[in-house]
Amino acid sequence: MQSSCGLRVQARLRELYGAKGYQMFECLKRNRPGTVTKRDKPLHLTTQTAHTSSSKTNAVRLLPQPETQGSSRFGSFVIHVTSAASVDEKLRTIKINSGSPKSDVDFFVLNACRAAADYIVTTGEILRREPQLSTLVQGPSRADLLEWRHSLGKDGPARTVIMTQRENINAAHPIFHQEGEKLIYTSTESCKMLEVLFVDQLAAGGLDIISRDKPSLNDLLGFLSNKDPELCSGTCVISIEAGPTASNALYSECDSTGSSLPDMLLLSEYRCHLEDSQIVDADKSFIPKSQLRSMMSNVACFDEASDPFLYHMFVPKSEQI
Secondary structure (H helix, E strand, C coil), X not given: CCCHXXXXXXXXXXXXXXXXXXXXXXXXXXXXXXXXXXXXXXXXXXXXXXXXXXXXXXXXXXXXXXXXXXXXXXXXXXXXXXXXXXXXXXXXXXXXXXXXCCCHHHHHHHHHHHHHCCEEEEEHHXXXXXXXXXXXXCCCCHHHHHHHHHHCCCCCCCEEEEECCCCXXXXXXXXXXXXXXXXXXXXXXXXXXXXXXXXXXXXXXCEEEEEECCCCHHHHHHHHHCCCHHHXXXXXEEEECCCHHXXXXXXXXXXXXXXXXXXXXXXXXXXXXXXXXXXXXXXXXXXXXXXXXXXXXXXXXXXXXXXXXXXXXEEEHHHCC
């Protein structure tokens, strides 16, 4: 029997996305004997394990290279959660600061995705822009969301993944000191410097580094989808909290089947005017609305007249609910 806390989260998600929209969240449960999830397909699991680096600091742990670039995402469910300002046919990224528009609903949706996730992917750029960022479940619905997480078969915080190709990450950023495991995914060029920068955290455990010659978001998602044998009995849920510099690859690198598209896009669209100073540079915009509509179906939209935001759920056209 699910507790009243978990039921309150279910009711809120149904209010936002409808009964059919909520079915998508039901796919996120960790499998139990006799159950099957929407994306339940055999995983191609590597038999390699994390090893100790031969560098001068023997405690540094580096994860092995994935066996192939762009591994299969079978067995995973990828959520992209983002907010953007609507400017004509463009979706522009809102600068996050004390003056940016706030939304209690957007904050709830963000934390619901964190509560459902096995991995949360963010970027070094976001860490530099948001020096107090935490990926832990938080806010007034925290207790309800954690209880809901438990009902999905998950305990403890999601693992945080920081995707970066640069070395200027603040090792003192609170994200590296919060509860839960962390993983830095980077380029081979930046890896050595990051090993030195994070030598204390690596020695203490709870932080790993993986490097690739050609890092990309889609390659990272393939790696995470196949990383953990303990997830092979259920769906590996990956929530992406990355800006368009990284996340646009989900939409621009897909083939004719749309195989790289997220399984679910939760978009909070700000529909009021913003000054240019409140919006990130145009070259860092989300994909145009026309391109989004050509690939994904808007299966739910919560529209409250007094709210300057619209709350959308998109799914790939091949997976309409």
